[in-house]
Amino acid sequence: MKEDFLQAMQFRHACKIFDAQRKIPDADLRFILEAGRLSPSSFGLEHWRFIVVRTQELKEKLKEACFNQVQLSTCSDAVVIAAKIEDLKPGSQYVEGRFACLADRPEVLAWIRQFYADYYVKISVEQWSITQCHIAAANMMMAAAVVGIDSCPIGGMSVPKVMEALDLDGLKYVVSLILPFGYRLNPQPQKHRLAFDEVVEFR
Numbered sequence: 001m002k003e004d005f006l007q008a009m010q011f012r013h014a015c016k017i018f019d020a021q022r023k024i025p026d027a028d029l030r031f032i033l034e035a036g037r038l039s040p041s042s043f044g045l046e047h048w049r050f051i052v053v054r055t056q057e058l059k060e061k062l063k064e065a066c067f068n069q070v071q072l073s074t075c076s077d078a079v080v081i082a083a084k085i086e087d088l089k090p091g092s093q094y095v096e097g098r099f100a101c102l103a104d105r106p107e108v109l110a111w112i113r114q115f116y117a118d119y120y121v122k123i124s125v126e127q128w129s130i131t132q133c134h135i136a137a138a139n140m141m142m143a144a145a146v147v148g149i150d151s152c153p154i155g156g157m158s159v160p161k162v163m164e165a166l167d168l169d170g171l172k173y174v175v176s177l178i179l180p181f182g183y184r185l186n187p188q189p190q191k192h193r194l195a196f197d198e199v200v201e202f203r
């Protein structure tokens with residue numbers, strides 16, 4: 001089990017070009033999206049919406065909006081992770097619905113509501129929502145790696161252009177990350193990482 005997990009970690013890399021002829025089977029794509037759906041999120045608010053881009057026309061538009069990164073035109077499917085904004089306002093129907101799952105006693109619910117309202121005014125909601133989506137992204141990329149599917153996290157984009165291509169309402173969402181999925185065309189390059197002791201300390 002440990003070995004399998006580490007093998008998938010080693011297999012995953014930021015794939016720079018996919019084999020445009022190979023398509024991901026639907027069951028595998030759903031498996032990947034399920035890993036995103038099941039991800040943890042702050043206050044259980046599930047900050048994400050996953051938009052699966054499958055048509056070549058839309059993939060080309062995304063490529064243009066992402067400084068012509070060819071991952072987007074060669075992938076089988078690209079998952080755009082839109083981070084919620086408007087829904088996250090304290091007292092919104094969405095927040096109330098999520099909090100109802102967290103607390104079953106009225107006094108606990110009241111405490112969470114107040115805690116959240118205090119938290120909300122101290123943070124940049126957009127940035128917070130974007131980072132929550134990154135957790136779902138990591139899980140999706142790992143799920144893909146487990147079944148031999150490649151990915152590349154794409155943060156290099158003109159967010160307004162991506163929003164326009166997908167007709168996304170800027171009051172409701174901001175694009176967090178785009179994940180093209182597919183099968184590598186070229187061999188994987190060597191992985192560069194700092195040594196264990198450079199990034200880990202025990203106290």
Ligand SMILES: Cc1cc2nc3c(=O)[nH]c(=O)nc-3n(C[C@H](O)[C@H](O)[C@H](O)COP(=O)(O)O)c2cc1C
Nearest residue numbers: 012013014015069152153154155156157177191192
């Ligand atoms: C938030 C984020 C945004 C990234 N954006 C891009 C991108 O726009 N294009 C790209 O080719 N790689 C992108 N990467 C991939 C990183 O460059 C890559 O993960 C890193 O260099 C380590 O290499 P590896 O993933 O192949 O091990 C991004 C990674 C993260 C986490």
